[in-house]
Amino acid sequence: MGEWGNRRMRAHRLSHSSMLPFIHRPLRAAVYYDREDIRVESLEEPEIGLGELLVRVKASGICGTDLVKILNRKVRPPAILGHEIAGEVIKAGPQVKSFKVGDRVVVAHHVPCYNCHYCRHQNYAMCRFYKASNVDPGGFSEYIRVPELHTSHTTFLIPPQLSYDQAIFMEPLACCLKSIRRCNFQPGDTAVVVGLGPMGLMMVQLINLFHARVLGVDLLDSRLELGLQLGAARVVSAQPEAVKQAAMEFSEGRGVDAVILTAGTGETLVQALELVRDSGTINSFASVPPGSLAPLDPNILYHREITLYGSYSSAPTDLAHALKYLETGKVDVNPLITHRLPLERFPQALQLLTEKKALKVIMVP
């Protein structure tokens, strides 16, 4: 998931002096200026510190949060987004022990400080340092500098059986994993997953690994079909009455143990109360359109003991576990990769995603 708030692009414009040969190579990056103004520009290659890496980006996935930030102008321009990043180590600082030049690595963009009130409670994604931390200048770039703490905690060797394209799913899969752990699924449990985009389709597979069954919900037939292919026991088109009926049939009339909202509006959250069983859980896992509210009756939460929780981003442990699920083939991401595009075609990538003609678009800088 995306970083918190805005991050000013720290890379410097290519100055005349830096255009001299053998000083700095220019790197190309897709720079956000406005919704319909994303330019490929040349920037100065970042210099690395003693414990840092320079990585040549080979694959960089577009996350739903990148799309939301761009379409809703939630990031201050100029900015370079992109946080599902895999590439090859080009330089390693002398104090780096775990990686060497030539290693294939996958890098996540946020790292906790492990030292604040939030971190002591293991609420790593709420750590202020975590939200502010990032790779430099961002994933939609030919090269990135990986800071020291990221090198230590959020950078992993890509197992030989995984491609760069597959490895970029480590970060989004980790978000899914963190989220569904809180459902405490028992074998035989049932869940509704609303939204069968890349996140929902990974959720379906993870929930199956906990031996629970999934009812998948989406507006698009093609995504419902893919949901079945990737392990949903049943799917239903996103019409409230039809979903409610299916959820009851799916759960012996009780309502499902958990509802995972990877898409929708405030209204979807209210509808989830009619799908979940007493003492069940509802997981708010995606942003909703700006201004979309959920008028809740607190009496329902109280009398029916409903747990409603949000889950944002992940922690380094989740990253390690997610990579293991990818390595062992427990989660298949190949059907999710629908497009690979060069940076110059970023506007087209956004259009494909907006029109829901793509699942995961991977930019190849």
Ligand SMILES: [Zn+2]
């Ligand atoms: Zn993301």
Ligand SMILES: [Zn+2]
């Ligand atoms: Zn912290």
